[in-house]
Amino acid sequence: MAFQEDMRRRICSKRLAPTDISKRLAIPTKSLAFFPSSRSRPMEFPVHEEESSGRVWTFACSIRKTGFKKPVLQKEWLLFVDFHDLRVGDVVTIYEHVSEDEIKLFGKLLRRLYYHSIKVERAAPNDDANEADAM
Template sequence: MKIFSKKLTKTDVENRLCIKSKSLDFFPAFEGGQHAQVLRVEDEEGKEWRFRLIIRRGRYRKPVLSVADWLQFIKSKQLESGFKVQLFKEEDEA
C-alpha cells in the first residue's frame, strides 16, 4: 500500500524530506510525548535504511525525515530535485 509520494524539492535533497501531515496516519504511532522515532525502510534492492522520523514541536507539527541516513540515501541513489520518491507499507500476511 502506498503511504507517501512526493516530487523532491531542493530542501528535500539538501536537508531533510518534508512529509505531509496527513501521511502520519500510515506511520507507526508516536508514544505519549515522543516527537522522534527511527523508521526502518527497505529500498527496491533490499537494502535497509534507518531514517529518523521527527514531528516538529509547537503549533506547526509537520513531520520530516531528518539528515544522516536520509542524505546518504539521496547520494547513493543520485537523487535530485524533481525526482519522485514513494514509500510503501508492506501488509502483514498474518
C-alpha cells in the first residue's frame, strides 16, 4: 500500500519508556478518538508499517480498568517491539490515513478508506533523553 504525505494525519508520537517496550504502548488520551475502542473489550485494528517490509500488524486499543484510565495499544505491539529491537528513547509515530479516491483493496472498490500506519525513529546513541530514560 502506498502512503501519500498529503492524505495522512499524525495521531501521536511517543518517545518509548521502559513500560512501552516491556508491556504495552500507552498513548495520549486525546488520541483515543482516532482509534477503535470500547470500554468493555479491546478493539483490534490493522497498522501498516511505513518503512522496511510494509508489514501489517494487528494492535488492540483498550482502556486500563484499574489505576489511571489511559488508553493502551497491545496484541502484536510486543511482537512489533521485538521485531524492530525497539529501545527506550526510540520514537514511534502513528498516523491516520484517509483515501479520498476510489481504491481497490482485495478486489473491492472502496470510496473512502481509513487506516493507520506506524513509523519508527531510532534514538541517537548519545541521546541525553535516552540515557535519562534508561536510569
